[in-house]
Amino acid sequence: MGRQVKRAFRYRFHPTNAQTAELSRTFGCVRLVYNRALQERTRAYRDEGRRVSYADSSAMLTEWKRTEELAFLGEVSCVPSQQAPRHLQGAFMNFWGRLAEYPTFKSKKKSRASAEYTRSGFRLRNGLRTLAKMSEPLDIAWSRPLPEGAQPSTVTVSRDAAGRWFVSLLCDDTITTLPPTDTMVGIDAGPTSLVTLSTGEKIADPRHERRHRRRLAKAQRASSRKAKGSRNREKARRMVALARAISDAAWRQMRGMLEYKTAWYGRNLIVVDRWYPSSKLCSACGRQAAAMPLSVRARTCTCCGTTHDRDANAARNLLAAGLAES
Template sequence: MNVVQRAYRYRFYPTAEQETILSQTFGCARFVYNHFLRVRTDAFYQEQRRIGYNETAKLLTKLKQQPDMAFLQEVSNVVLQQSLRNLDAAFKNFLQGRAQYPTFKKKHGKQSVRYTRSGFRWKDGQIYLAKMDEPLNIRWSRSFKGEPSSVTVSKDTVGRYFISILVEEEIKPLPVVNKMVGIDLGLKDAVILSEEEKIPNPSYLRKAERKLARAQRRLAKKQKGSKNRAKARLKVARLHAKIADSRKDWAHKLTSRLVNENQVLAVESLQVKNMVKNPNLAKAISDVGWADITRLLEYKANWYGRTFVQIDKFYPSSKRCSTCGHILDTLTLDVRSWTCPECGAEHCRDVNAAKNILSAGLAILAGADALRLHEKSTAGHAGA
C-alpha cells in the first residue's frame, strides 16, 4: 500500500451570505499577499535584505492593529497566514530557479484561499468554514476515506466555486503487467507510442479559436467599467474555461489508460518553458499540454506501483536508428520519415523516437546510464 496525500476537488454552491464572506476572504487574502509582496520586494532591491515568513507574520499582526486595516480582522486569520506561506513558497521557488519572480494577484483573476485544520470543521460528512454557520452545499461527485487535513476554496474567472479537500489515503498498487511503453510527445499527434499507436492532438484551442476571437473583439469594443464589458469578459472567460476543462479531462483519461496498461513508462524530457518562447510553436505547444501529460504520468505511476523514467533531454531519439543504433548527423523538423543509411530500415520519425525512448529508459533502469547519453555536439536537443 502506498500512503499519499490526495486532493479531491468538488464544485459547491454558496448561499448569498457565504458568497459575501468568501468575497471578503478572497479580497483580504489577496490584499495581504500583494502588500507583503511589495514589502519583500522593496527590502530585497532597495535595502539588499531578505524578509522571511516569520518577519512578515509579525508585520501582519501590527498591520491588523491599524485603524484603517480593521477589515482584516473580519476574516479568518488562518487564511491570512496561509497567504503569507504561499508568498514565502513563491519566493523560494524563484530563488531556487523553479519559477519566475512572484507577481501581484488580480481582482478579476482566479481567487483561492487555503484553510488548515483550525480553519474549518468536518462534521457528519459536511464542511463548515470559519466565520460560517451553515455547511457548504457541495456536489459530492465521488467519495473519499479519512478526514480532511486542509481544504482549498477557489473561484475561477467564470464565477464557479470549487473546494479541494486534502486527505491522507492508502492506494493499492495495480496488478503487475508484462508490458512496457516508450512515449514520444508531438504536436499533430499528441502522444506517439513505441507500439506504433498515434494518439491525435484534440486541439481544443484551435477548434475554439474563431469563437474566442469573436468574443475577444466584442470585449475590446466595450467601454471599460461598463456592465456590458463585464458580460463580454464573462463570455471570454467561459470559452477559456471550457477549453481548459476539456484539455484536463482528456489528459487525465489518456494518462490513466497508459498507467493502467503498462508496467514501465519511458518519456522524453522536454524543456517546455524554453520551447514556448518560439513564437511559431508557442500556441500549439501550450494547446497540447506536454507538461501536464508528463506530470500526470509521473504521479499516477508513483501512486499505482508503476515505473516512470525520463530520458536525458540531449538523447538523439529521432536521429538514432532503433534497429541498428546508427545516428544521423542532421535531421530537420520537416522530415517525418527516413531510411537508415547503415541498415536500410525505414522509420517513421515519431515512432522511431518512441522506440528509442523505451530502449534508453530500460537502459537507465538497468543501471547503464551511459547508454542514454551521447556527445552533446552530435546529439542536439531531443526531437531535433
C-alpha cells in the same frame, strides 16, 4: 501492501449568494496579502540585500491588520490569509531550486481565485463542510466518496474562469501497491498532442486542443488576407509563444502527476535528458538525421527507408534510452 499518502479529492459545489460574496472577499484578501508580502520581500532584497523569511511575512500580516488601511483583512476568515505567506515561501523555494521563475504578482483577472482553510478554518457537520465566517454548509456535489473515516487536513475553495466553484479536500488515503509487471512504455511530449506513447497512442490535452484550434483558425484567416507589417508579424509570434506556453504547462503538470503516481503504485519513472535527440534518431536502425524542424510531423529514414510518425518514433527512442539507463 498499501502505503499512506496525502490525496486531494475535488468536487463541484454551488454557493449561496452570501457564500459567494464572502468567498469573493476572501479571495481578494488572499491575493492582497500575497502581493504585499512579495513586494516587501523583493524590496528588502533589492534595497538592503536582506532575505525576508516566512516568519517575517507572517509577522507583517499581523501588523497590517492593525493599520487603518488594511483593517478590513480582519473582516474575513484569517485562515486563508495566513496561508498566503506560506504559499509565497513555497514559490520562492521553487525559484531557489531552479524549478520555477521568480514569483509574480497575482492578478485579479488572470490568477486562480482560491483560498485554503486549515483544520481551524472549517467544521464537519454530517459530512458537509462549513467554512469559517459562514453559517451554512457548502452544497457539495459528492461525485465520489471520500476514503472511509477520512478527516481532511485542509479544504481549498476555488473558482475557475467560467465561474464554476470547486472544493478540494486533502485527506490521508491508503494506496495499494500494484504487483510487478514487465510492461514498459516510452512517453514523448509534443506540440500536437499532450503526449504520444511508444505504442503509437496519442493523448490530447482537451484544453490545449480547443485553444490550439481557435488560434490556428485565427492564424489561417490572417495568412489568407496576406497581412503584412511588423504589427501583424509580432502578433503572430505572440500567438505561437502562448500556444507553446500552454503546452509546456500541461506537460509539467502531467509529469508531476506521473512522478507521484508511479511512486504510489510501485512503478519506476525514468526521465531522459531533455537534449537527447529522440526526434532525430530512427528507432528502427539508429541513424540520426542532421535536422528535424518542428513542422516535420512524419519522416522516412534515408538509411533503412522506414517511415515514422515523428512523436511515436521519439517515444520509442525514449523507451530505449530509459531501458539503457535502468
